[in-house]
Amino acid sequence: MNVTVDKESGFCFGVQRAIEKAEKLLEEHEKLHCLGDIVHNQAEMQRLSDKGLISTDKENLKNLRSQQVLFRAHGEPPESYRITGENKLTLTDATCPIVRKLQERVRKAWASVKSQNGQIVIYGNPDHPEIIGLQGQTGNGAIIVKNPTGLSGIDPGRPVELFSQTTKSTVEFRSLERNLRELMKEHHQNSEIPLKVHNTICGQISRRTPLIKKFARSNDVIVFVGGTQSSNAKVLFLHCKATNPRSWFVSMPDEVEKEWFRDASSAGVCGATSTPLWLMEKVAARIRELTEIKP
Numbered sequence: 318m319n320v321t322v323d324k325e326s327g328f329c330f331g332v333q334r335a336i337e338k339a340e341k342l343l344e345e346h347e348k349l350h351c352l353g354d355i356v357h358n359q360a361e362m363q364r365l366s367d368k369g370l371i372s373t374d375k376e377n378l379k380n381l382r383s384q385q386v387l388f389r390a391h392g393e394p395p396e397s398y399r400i401t402g403e404n405k406l407t408l409t410d411a412t413c414p415i416v417r418k419l420q421e422r423v424r425k426a427w428a429s430v431k432s433q434n435g436q437i438v439i440y441g442n443p444d445h446p447e448i449i450g451l452q453g454q455t456g457n458g459a460i461i462v463k464n465p466t467g468l469s470g471i472d473p474g475r476p477v478e479l480f481s482q483t484t485k486s487t488v489e490f491r492s493l494e495r496n497l498r499e500l501m502k503e504h505h506q507n508s509e510i511p512l513k514v515h516n517t518i519c520g521q522i523s524r525r526t527p528l529i530k531k532f533a534r535s536n537d538v539i540v541f542v543g544g545t546q547s548s549n550a551k552v553l554f555l556h557c558k559a560t561n562p563r564s565w566f567v568s569m570p571d572e573v574e575k576e577w578f579r580d581a582s583s584a585g586v587c588g589a590t591s592t593p594l595w596l597m598e599k600v601a602a603r604i605r606e607l608t609e610i611k612p
């Protein structure tokens with residue numbers, strides 16, 4: 318059977334950059350504390366932890382003194398910078414430049430909407446680190462909307478500036494925008510709807526959707542490799558599944574099952590922006606092993 322690893326899958330530029338910074342620091346220091354998981358992928362986390370990377374949380378950060386600390390690509394709220402400064406920690410900030418720019422835009426928008434009695438709405442997962450970092454730019458004043466219909470926290474009579482977490486689906490973001498416009502229309506019948514929309518979904522994510530659908534169409538079976546915590550993995554896997562019903566999600570090579578490939582002549586291995594290439598290659602090797610015709 319023909320097994321192909323998708324050339325377009327794997328780390329996005331922001332995650333790649335953060336991992337390179339961590340690996341460089343680990344050549345010079347025995348250990349490095351990273352605030353949160355550097356990437357939402359357990360296998361890659363294990364590889365880096367073997368080199369000395371320690372995932373830490375905000376509470377532990379408060380107890381560290383004079384240590385090497387890394388902020389990952391997702392970005393952090395101002396409070397995290399305050400703690401590293403107060404505790405004299407040596408900080409390497411690997412916040413993705415795209416996320417940093419988004420933080421600046423949200424901060425500026427918050428300063429401007431406050432004077433107009435307006436609201437900042439962000440489409441995203443409230444527990445996602447990027448959203449926590451963005452919320453910090455508004456002193457936790459932004460309204461986080463988890464799904465396109467969950468608009469109950471928004472006052473439709475007041476102005477809104479709408480943003481998105483960088484890893485969300487463009488289709489869902491547009492659907493949320495339509496629903497919100499509809500809701501606000503009733504309150505602004507004789508005037509322009511005061512809704513300003515910033516599509517802040519990362520190009521590295523939106524470009525992957527059509528590419529992964531094409532890949533899913535061109536293989537009999539798809540094995541998608543991703544971490545169960547990765548929001549990008551969930552979105553991309555759903556696209557694979559909708560395009561090719563014979564799509565399977567795995568986190569590790571030993572989760573692959575032989576029956577998935579019955580009567581198939583091709584299998585494609587792809588993954589999220591948090592999936593390392595070496596792991597996709599291991600999964601591909603496992604598929605070849607399982608489907609090999611023994612003499």
Ligand code: SF4
Binds near residue numbers: 331332483590
């Ligand atoms: S998905 Fe885009 S914004 Fe998010 S870390 Fe990767 S490159 Fe940066």
